[in-house]
Amino acid sequence: PSKVFNRIIKQIKAIYQKSDMIHGDLGEFNIVLDHKDNILIIDWLQWIPSDHPNAKSILERDIENVCNFFKRKFNIESNPSEIIRSFYKK
Numbered sequence: 001p002s003k004v005f006n007r008i009i010k011q012i013k014a015i016y017q018k019s020d021m022i023h024g025d026l027g028e029f030n031i032v033l034d035h036k037d038n039i040l041i042i043d044w045l046q047w048i049p050s051d052h053p054n055a056k057s058i059l060e061r062d063i064e065n066v067c068n069f070f071k072r073k074f075n076i077e078s079n080p081s082e083i084i085r086s087f088y089k090k
Contacts (some may be wrong), residue, residue: 001074004033006068011039013087016059020050028069038075060084 008031015021024046025032032040048058063080070076 001070002076004039005066005070005074005076005078007039008041009063009083010060011041012062012066015041016050016087022048022050022052022055022059023062024048027065028073031066059087 011022015023015057019043023041025043026041030041030043032042034040035053046057050059052058060080063083067078067080067083070078
């Protein structure tokens with residue numbers, strides 16, 4: 001599970017840095033692991049651009065949702081604040 005967690009964070013970060021997009025409603029129900037172990041982030045109806053006035057708080061919420069799920073389900077410790085700070089380093 002920790003490898004999958006890291007891959008999810010890496011994918012969210014890549015989307016943020018390369019496409020300037022934030023999901024806006026990210027949680028365990030919007031992340032799919034297919035039969036080939038590809039990670040798919042689905043349901044982008046609430047997405048916002050990274051320059052949106054509320055972008056920082058929405059990105060924080062998305063990351064916290066993912067971190068909380070992996071903590072609750074797999075007891076994987078993470079630091080959402082540290083993860084978010086890494087997003088701003090291109």
